[in-house]
Amino acid sequence: MDKLILGRYIPGNSIIHRLDPRSKLLAMLIFILIIFWANNLITNLIMLIFTLAVVLLSRISLSFFFNGLKPMIGIILFTTLFQVFFTSGGETLFSWGFIQVTDYGLGQAALIFMRFVLIIFISTLLTLTTMPLSLADAVESLLKPLEVIKVPAHEIGLMLSLSLRFVPTLMDDTTRIMNAQRARGVDFGEGNLIQKIKSIIPILIPLFASSFKRADALAIAMEARGYQGGDSRTKYRKLSWKRADSLTILILILLGICLFFLKTS
Structure with a gap:
């Protein structure tokens, strides 16, 4: 990782x-x-x-x-x-x-x-x-002209920035879940290809559950703070x-x- x-x-x-x-x-x-x-x-x-x-x-x-x-x-x-x-x-x-x-x-x-x-x-x-956030700002800026045909440039940039931001967090969660499974006797390297694929399922289910829980908490936090995207927001980083x-x-x-x-x- x-x-x-x-x-x-x-x-x-x-x-x-x-x-x-x-x-x-x-x-x-x-x-x-x-x-x-x-x-x-x-x-x-x-x-x-x-x-x-x-x-x-x-x-x-x-x-x-x-x-x-x-x-x-x-x-x-x-x-x-x-x-x-x-x-x-x-x-x-x-x-x-x-x-x-x-x-x-x-x-x-x-x-x-x-x-x-x-x-x-x-x-x-x-x-x-x-930087990941600068890359997200670049995507939003390049998609800005497409807003005339109803392309949500800001929302796409926001999704990209959030995705890149939480990649390290997802990797930490994956490592934590794998360590917990190893402590329970799971060996991710043994068996044939089918057995190795089956051993990944105990990782994916809790990882998806924690990801949805984190996404819901983030959405509630943004809504509670009155987040509003688009032209009404200023930017700290200027391209x-x-x-x-x-x-x-x-x-x-x-x-x-x-x-x-x-x-x-």
Whole structure:
């Protein structure tokens, strides 16, 4: 639990830390869009160099990024192996029944693996260099123009900020429940896959119960204090878009244009 990355902020004074959270959020979304244009060796090498350069600019240890990668390694390997064994096309290198390995499948698997890793690195960078409440304010600010079509921007930002705020609390509750279950003789590591899944049920039920109880208490507390969202509320943290933020978005756009012309048709 102490290696959880979601909602974790590493204080710093790097160039990445000083960027407006709105620009970092927009930059991440642009990065996720343009990475699908990286479909050959050159374009993937460009994206890898760009990602490593941004990580170095953040002055954050690479160990944090690998910790962010660990929870997703199962999904990455499954997707990669699925591409290897079930993608047809190209020269067949190995065949056994309906399973075949081709050079095209290996190439697609490498692309999928690279995309997963780079996207996780960039999203982890956003989380580590941006305070959760600032990230929620950024989401609310970016959704503000959509209020004309009745999109509840403030409510969405509030839900996001509360969710991020209570992630560490939920992890503490999970640890406390697991320790209580271990004291009663439950071993979460024994048995086959079905038995391990069944052993999680004694954790989920009290965790859901405590979460609903905490949410109800929070709602009552907000109502008792006369909470009212929207334009009538002022903000302690003011977002400020600077020249560096515009330059960041411009660099991502230029990177996207470069990938578009270098990608394989």
